[in-house]
Amino acid sequence: MTRHPLLDVRDLTVEYGRGRTAFRAVDGVSLSVAEGETVGLVGESGSGKSTIGRAVVGLAAATAGSVTFDGEDITRATRRRRRQLSAALQMMFQDPYSSLNPARTVGDSLVEPLLARRDVEPRRRRELIEAALRRVGLPADTAQRYPAHFSGGQRQRIVLARALVGTPRLVICDEPVSALDVSVQAQVINLLADLQADLGLSYLFIAHDLAVVRHLSHRVVVLYRGQVMESGPAETVYSRPAHPYTRALIAAAPVPDPARARTGADSPVQPDQPAERSAPAGGPGCRFAGRCPYVVDECTRRRPPLTQAWSGSQVACLRQREIADLARPKVASMAH
Numbered sequence: 653m654t655r656h657p658l659l660d661v662r663d664l665t666v667e668y669g670r671g672r673t674a675f676r677a678v679d680g681v682s683l684s685v686a687e688g689e690t691v692g693l694v695g696e697s698g699s700g701k702s703t704i705g706r707a708v709v710g711l712a713a714a715t716a717g718s719v720t721f722d723g724e725d726i727t728r729a730t731r732r733r734r735r736q737l738s739a740a741l742q743m744m745f746q747d748p749y750s751s752l753n754p755a756r757t758v759g760d761s762l763v764e765p766l767l768a769r770r771d772v773e774p775r776r777r778r779e780l781i782e783a784a785l786r787r788v789g790l791p792a793d794t795a796q797r798y799p800a801h802f803s804g805g806q807r808q809r810i811v812l813a814r815a816l817v818g819t820p821r822l823v824i825c826d827e828p829v830s831a832l833d834v835s836v837q838a839q840v841i842n843l844l845a846d847l848q849a850d851l852g853l854s855y856l857f858i859a860h861d862l863a864v865v866r867h868l869s870h871r872v873v874v875l876y877r878g879q880v881m882e883s884g885p886a887e888t889v890y891s892r893p894a895h896p897y898t899r900a901l902i903a904a905a906p907v908p909d910p911a912r913a914r915t916g917a918d919s920p921v922q923p924d925q926p927a928e929r930s931a932p933a934g935g936p937g938c939r940f941a942g943r944c945p946y947v948v949d950e951c952t953r954r955r956p957p958l959t960q961a962w963s964g965s966q967v968a969c970l971r972q973r974e975i976a977d978l979a980r981p982k983v984a985s986m987a988h
């Protein structure tokens with residue numbers, strides 16, 4: 653058991669472009685992932701989820717803030733150090749078609765993470781590759797074949813085997829099932845859960861679909877246009893969403909549970925509206941103000957800090973108390 657979180661992202665800001673055209677895709681985001689924990693990172697398209705994942709693995713440069721992995725500040729780690737870390741810190745992308753090189757056998761793709769591991773002798777590589785393939789439910793001879801032989805679900809298993817072969821501690825799963833058929837999605841999600849139980853892996857699980865994240869996540873972080881709107885234990889965020897944006901997201905997700913459907917039903921916000929990019933980088937105010945049904949002038953003037961909400965989550969909303977009163981069932985009149 654480590655005393656510090658395995659991954660600790662503090663006040664991370666990532667800007668694309670420079671000067672007047674600079675666009676702040678991630679704006680002061682903090683989150684952490686403990687050993688053996690899954691943290692779901694949710695938000696609509698363009699909210700900056702992938703950018704956070706890419707900054708953690710060094711594929712996007714942090715403009716400000718820090719990324720700490722197992723106690724080591726890796727925000728500006730050298731290429732050499734990144735390569736050493738690449739086995740322990742893996743990223744799994746959405747599209748299993750583009751993330752495997754079609755011209756290379758599966759075995760050739762899977763050997764890459766092993767090349768970074770000095771402790772693995774070349775003759776053991778084949779054994780480890782076959783073990784990783786078996787671990788994800790694929791036959792060992794998969795290694796000799798090309799990606800074109802496999803379906804989307806099988807390819808995503810191969811991508812997962814590639815992550816496993818380096819014995820990762822943290823896997824950043826960037827929408828790993830979005831491109832798959834619904835029936836196959838559940839298999840991959842269950843496989844991720846089994847691997848976590850067996851190997852103690854940690855996941856930062858990125859998705860726009862709250863339903864997918866819910867099944868797997870211990871905690872959830874809700875992102876909107878580069879800023880954290882709400883974060884907390886998954887069950888709390890789902891059953892008692894405190895931020896108007898979280899409530900809108902939940903209202904828009906397929907909801908089998910009628911009690912849960914009621915939670916966000918009062919929100920007229922459409923979370924699927926494309927997020928405009930009009931807010932200036934680092935401008936004051938809440939990024940959700942333009943779409944919030946509860947907005948008041950102050951919301952556009954200062955950025956709400958993340959504070960403890962009535963629900964037990966951390967919420968960035970200046971009006972959270974008043975909104976909580978609106979959302980609660982009116983029991984006062986029944987008190988006498």
Ligand SMILES: Nc1ncnc2c1ncn2[C@@H]1O[C@H](COP(=O)(O)OP(=O)(O)OP(=O)(O)O)[C@@H](O)[C@H]1O
Pocket residue numbers: 668669675677695696697698699700701702703704860929
């Ligand atoms: N290389 C880049 N250069 C410029 N802008 C970028 C770049 N990559 C992403 N962006 C922009 O940054 C914002 C955040 O993108 P990002 O991909 O991180 O969001 P996301 O929440 O993961 O969305 P999606 O679910 O669509 O992948 C978007 O507005 C996107 O257009």
